[in-house]
Amino acid sequence: MQNLISILFFKGTCAAILSHPFSRNADRETSAGAQRRVHLRMTGTIPAKSQLGKLGLRAAKEHSSDLYVYAGRIDERGYEALRNEVLFARRSEKAILILITTGGSGSAAFKMARLFQTFYDSFDIFVPAHCKSAGTILALGANRLWMSPFAELGPIDAQGLQRDELGVLDSSLSTRTSLETIMETSFRFFNDSVVSLATLSQGSISFKLAAEICGAMATNIMSPLVARIDPAVLGREKRDVEQGIKYGNQLASISGNADEDTVVSLAQDYPYHGFVIDFAHAKTLFRQVHRAEGTLLALGNELGDAIRHASEGDIEIKTLHKTKLSNAKEATSHGTQDISDGFPEMADYCGPPGETYADWLDETRQANDDQSPAEDLKAA
Numbered sequence: 403m404q405n406l407i408s409i410l411f412f413k414g415t416c417a418a419i420l421s422h423p424f425s426r427n428a429d430r431e432t433s434a435g436a437q438r439r440v441h442l443r444m445t446g447t448i449p450a451k452s453q454l455g456k457l458g459l460r461a462a463k464e465h466s467s468d469l470y471v472y473a474g475r476i477d478e479r480g481y482e483a484l485r486n487e488v489l490f491a492r493r494s495e496k497a498i499l500i501l502i503t504t505g506g507s508g509s510a511a512f513k514m515a516r517l518f519q520t521f522y523d524s525f526d527i528f529v530p531a532h533c534k535s536a537g538t539i540l541a542l543g544a545n546r547l548w549m550s551p552f553a554e555l556g557p558i559d560a561q562g563l564q565r566d567e568l569g570v571l572d573s574s575l576s577t578r579t580s581l582e583t584i585m586e587t588s589f590r591f592f593n594d595s596v597v598s599l600a601t602l603s604q605g606s607i608s609f610k611l612a613a614e615i616c617g618a619m620a621t622n623i624m625s626p627l628v629a630r631i632d633p634a635v636l637g638r639e640k641r642d643v644e645q646g647i648k649y650g651n652q653l654a655s656i657s658g659n660a661d662e663d664t665v666v667s668l669a670q671d672y673p674y675h676g677f678v679i680d681f682a683h684a685k686t687l688f689r690q691v692h693r694a695e696g697t698l699l700a701l702g703n704e705l706g707d708a709i710r711h712a713s714e715g716d717i718e719i720k721t722l723h724k725t726k727l728s729n730a731k732e733a734t735s736h737g738t739q740d741i742s743d744g745f746p747e748m749a750d751y752c753g754p755p756g757e758t759y760a761d762w763l764d765e766t767r768q769a770n771d772d773q774s775p776a777e778d779l780k781a782a
Contacts, residue, residue: 457701458722464697467496467526467723472514473708474717476506476536481513483719488521491721496524499544500702500722502709505535505556512649515543519656528694529553530702531709535675538668539646542660543653546690550702553694555679557672558646558665584627592620643669659688 462469468491472484488497497518518525527533527544534556541547541555595616600609607615650665664687685691694702701722708718 454701454704454720454722457697457704458720461498461697461701462494462723465496465498465526466494467498467524468492468494468522469498469500469722471500471502471705471708471718471720471722473500473502473705473719475715476503476511476514476540477717478507478510480506480717480719481510481517483717484514485517487719487721488517491723492521493723495522496526497522498526498528498548498698500528500530500705501533501537501540502529502531502705503533503537503540505537505559508536508539508558508646508649511536511540512543512653515540515653519543519653525657528698528702529555530694530705532556535559538679539650539653541688542650542665543657545657545659546692547659547684547688548692548694548698549681549684550694550699551681553681555684556675557677557679558643558650558669559672559675584624588620588624591623592616595619659690664688 458469461467470484470487470491472480474480499518515525524545525543526546526548527541528548528550529541530550530553532554533541534554535558538555538558596609596612599607599612599616603612647665647669650660650668651662654660654662654665667687679687681691681693708720
């Protein structure tokens with residue numbers, strides 16, 4: 403009977419632990435490809451005569467919004483580059499970020515969303531292809547989501563290198579699924595074995611004795627598996643996933659596009675990292691989700707190279723609502739731009755009145771604002 407109590411206690415303890423999914427901190431997400439220096443493609447503004455440039459200007463006019471493209475892994479370097487682009491290119495009160503990413507740093511995703519929430523009155527995200535993990539955290543900060551027919555979001559799920567493996571990624575949701583499987587299998591084995599032993603013995607073995615025998619068997623089976631679980635890892639993963647949920651709730655409370663239950667569901671209710679959340683499913687999670695059509699859809703179809711570069715691990719950032727940035731530092735798509743350290747952190751320009759960069763931004767916008775999107779489109 404003592405063994406039976408031990409088994410039931412272990413089941414209850416596991417259930418309590420599993421109320422929080424096990425997710426490695428997105429800041430520690432890594433892979434063999436991501437460990438190398440990421441090639442940052444800062445193409446800046448697009449030539450107005452190109453098809454991408456024409457579509458970008460037209461979409462900017464139709465939506466009365468600044469248009470940016472971020473394609474690639476979400477990390478601090480990408481955040482700094484995007485921040486510089488927004489500081490120099492901001493000219494409207496609304497923005498649309500075209501986002502293509504496999505995930506990355508949760509902290510960087512949070513800061514990107516806060517960047518747009520701070521400098522724009524309205525902030526939308528258009529997903530033409532994949533937007534996973536940290537990308538979903540960023541999407542929670544948008545007032546509206548636009549999705550192409552081929553778009554997919556994913557759970558808020560970090561990945562990390564497998565223990566004792568070289569370059570092999572493992573999803574934090576895999577750990578949770580493994581623990582659930584062990585727990586369910588062991589309890590089912592114990593329950594079925596006790597009933598079978600007591601029944602087949604035709605009363606010669608009491609229920610108490612059957613429980614002791616089967617409890618000992620279940621303990622012997624479970625012990626080697628439980629011994630492989632590191633309590634420190636479980637605690638760290640619990641803290642990490644709570645951090646992701648906290649980021650998501652803070653962003654969603656400002657955007658108003660999702661509730662707390664949605665954020666928790668994105669972290670807890672999906673079986674693995676690559677789970678596809680398509681347009682139909684996204685409509686059940688977010689309040690404002692729209693199918694991209696017309697110019698916006700055509701623009702997404704024109705971003706084939708950006709999608710390919712994102713899959714290869716590069717970061718590509720484009721500005722589509724202007725054809726010229728006289729003061730901005732730019733590089734070609736074949737070069738790499740060094741990110742200046744002279745720009746403030748979010749805390750510096752999100753401070754109280756008198757400590758913001760509003761005046762500086764107005765001067766920068768006037769200096770760079772050579773033409774309106776409508777004039778650029780007409781010239782093209």
